[in-house]
Amino acid sequence: MxxxxxxxxxxxxxxxxxxxxxxxxxxxxxxxxxxxxxxxxxxxxxxxxxxxxxxxxxxxxxxxxxxxxxxxxxxxxxxxxxxxxxxxxxxxxxxxxxxxxxxxxxxxxxxxxxxxxxxxxxxxxxxxxxxxxxxxxxxxxxxxxxxxxxxxxxxxxxxxxxxxxxxxxxxxxxxxxxxxxxxxxxxxxxxxxxxxxxxxxxxxxxxxxxxxxxxxxxxxxxxxxPGMLASHYAPGAAVRLEATHVDAGEALIRLGGIVVEGMDKAKAVFDLSPSGDLAEAAANLFDYLKRADATGADRIAVTAIPSHGLGEAINDRLVRAAAPRE
Ligand code: TXA
Ligand code: MG
CATH class of the missing domain: 3.90.870.10 (DHBP synthase)
Known part of the structure; x- marks a missing residue:
């Protein structure tokens, strides 16, 4: 079918x-x-x-x-x-x-x-x-x-x-x-x-x-x-949170145009919302995780996301995406 x-x-x-x-x-x-x-x-x-x-x-x-x-x-x-x-x-x-x-x-x-x-x-x-x-x-x-x-x-x-x-x-x-x-x-x-x-x-x-x-x-x-199991919403690549730099082999997901060390080495850089708008960031989150995964990166580094407003839901999903896999 x-x-x-x-x-x-x-x-x-x-x-x-x-x-x-x-x-x-x-x-x-x-x-x-x-x-x-x-x-x-x-x-x-x-x-x-x-x-x-x-x-x-x-x-x-x-x-x-x-x-x-x-x-x-x-x-x-x-x-x-x-x-x-x-x-x-x-x-x-x-x-x-x-x-x-x-x-x-x-x-x-x-x-x-x-x-x-x-x-x-x-x-x-x-x-x-x-x-x-x-x-x-x-x-x-x-x-x-x-x-x-x-x-x-x-x-x-x-x-x-x-x-x-x-x-x-x-x-x-x-x-x-x-x-x-x-x-x-x-x-x-x-x-x-x-x-x-x-x-x-x-x-x-x-x-x-x-x-x-x-x-x-x-x-x-x-x-x-299911949404409460530790590992959920998981891409194929590992996920590293609150990133302040990029390691070789990583793709970067950032917010609000923030610049971090080693960005030039990133396999790809995705900005959830260049203006830092958390509603826009939530709307892009899953698509950008999938796209970052599709770059073949070993790991996806994600910069810190504020915890207010829709940031609470974004961080909840990111923590699960980063949780150890069974
Ligand atoms: O946005 C959404 O909520 C999406 C769209 C499709 O509507 N649906 C969704 O469904 O996320 P699902 O199955 O992934 O999540 C359902 C959640 C689970 O965490 C489940 O435990 C909770 O709802 N749930 C459903 N009925 C419940 C109940 N009677 N008591 C406690 N939790 C319940
Ligand atoms: Mg679900």
């Missing part, structure tokens, strides 16, 4: 029709979202969900994010406390996932999508994917559309290079504008806990709610997630 790539912008209705046909047949489809490309399947169909795991080569079942067309659809499946409702109202559609109690009658979502938990991770994405979900009229379970452990795709080409032989259809929606996965939050006892930093910054969440977001300390307290 070689995936057909269909233009989800210029031929949007044809792309929706083609995707709906495949999804109704219980097969996964790669779709654009504003964060990263997702490998989507009908969240109510256990065989379809199993195929996501097979296609990704993901070794174990983990809870998947269930994508909804809008807040009304989300409310049919999950219970919203007042803070979660505020977050959903302010930030959906967008790069935010909320972990919520599954409703008794929301159980059309198959337990394979939630790994049998009594909670569900829900996100309302922007654009093509929301329209597709509305057309299908069912939630879509979707992890990132990459082989397990590899860098998440931010373009249709990334998906095609990795999973093209295993998929029937890839919808091309252009470059994912956010570029890192959604921020995952869980509200409990009136407190907002950050389970995964992502495309919505903690500063925005705190400003919108007037509440402090609690960061996880120590080892994962929640369900161990």
């Amino acid at each position: 070689t995936a057909e790539i269909i233009d989800g912008i210029g031929q949007k209705q044809a792309a929706i029709d083609a995707a709906v046909t495949i999804l109704k047949d219980g097969q996964p489809v790669a779709i654009p979202t504003e964060t990263v490309y997702g490998l989507a399947a009908d969240a109510t169909n256990p065989l379809a969900i199993t195929r996501i795991y097979e296609t990704k080569g993901r070794p174990r079942f983990n809870p998947l994010i269930c994508h909804m067309a809008d807040l009304a659809m989300a409310e049919r499946h999950a219970e919203f406390d007042p803070i979660s409702k505020t977050l959903a109202t302010k930030f959906w559609p967008g790069p935010l996932t909320l972990i919520l109690p599954l409703k008794e009658d929301g159980r059309s979502i198959h337990p394979l999508a939630t790994a049998g938990l009594d909670t569900v991770g829900i996100r309302v994405p922007k654009g093509f994917s929301a329209d597709l979900i509305a057309a299908l009229d069912r939630p879509l379970a979707a992890p990132s559309a990459n082989t397990s452990g590899k860098i998440s795709p931010t373009s249709a080409r990334h998906v095609a290079e990795d999973l093209g032989e295993k998929l029937a259809l890839i919808v091309d929606g252009g470059s994912a504008p956010v570029g890192v996965e959604s921020t995952i939050l869980r509200v409990e006892d009136g407190k907002i806990r950050l389970l995964r930093p992502g495309g919505l910054s903690v500063e925005h969440i705190e400003a919108a709610t007037g509440l402090t977001v609690e960061r996880r300390e120590g080892p994962a307290a929640i369900i161990e997630a």
